[in-house]
Amino acid sequence: MSTTASKDRRDFLANLALAVTVIPGLGVLASQILRYLVPYEPPKTSEVLLTRLSQLPIHSSKPFKDVLGNELIAIRLGEEDVRVFSSICTHLGCRVEWRQTEKDFFCPCHLGRFDTSGQVVSGPPPAPLPSYEVRLEGDNVFVTVPEKEA
Ligand code: FES
Known part of the structure; x- marks a missing residue:
């Protein structure tokens, strides 16, 4: 048993x-x-109107916060050459600024530098600045950006 x-x-x-x-x-x-x-x-994206071309003179730059809350920086290098990047440094998240004389994006926190394509030139940033697709239509500058999580 x-x-x-x-x-x-x-x-x-x-x-x-x-x-x-x-x-x-x-x-x-x-x-x-x-x-x-x-x-x-893929992550959801939306095309948003960023600015007017006439408000972004050639060789100028402007920071933006789009309607979806993304922190962006746009540079205009030529008649129809507008580039838009995240303005948040890929190192520790400080805000980059465009330096016209050096023709680079500069992060003042740890001296990170990015070129006009957003690639890291020097400093500690581990990755390029995310770039976003730009579409020009007349005077309108549209950019396709990721939607933020709710
Ligand atoms: S946060 Fe930009 S270089 Fe450190």
Whole structure:
């Protein structure tokens, strides 16, 4: 009688151990299959009117906070060459400024520098300034920016 109870307990513990290891494994497998089957959704973006071309003279720069709350900086390098970047430094989040004489974006916090394409020139920033797609339509400057999480 006691050997039957002992065998039942062993079977129960063996089944419990199996369940404890198999169920989480099935969960991981199911999540991997779902990731494979559900298509990747890129972050949502919106095109917003940033400014008027006539308000951004050639060789000038302007900081903006768009209607979605993104902190941006625009530079106009030519008649139709307008570039828009995040104005938040990729090092520790200070705000960069455009320096016309040096033709760079400068972060005063730790002397980070970025070129006119947003690439790091010097200093500690680990990544370029995020850049955003610009579309000119007449005098309007539109930019496509990521939507903020609610
Ligand atoms: S925060 Fe910009 S260089 Fe450190």
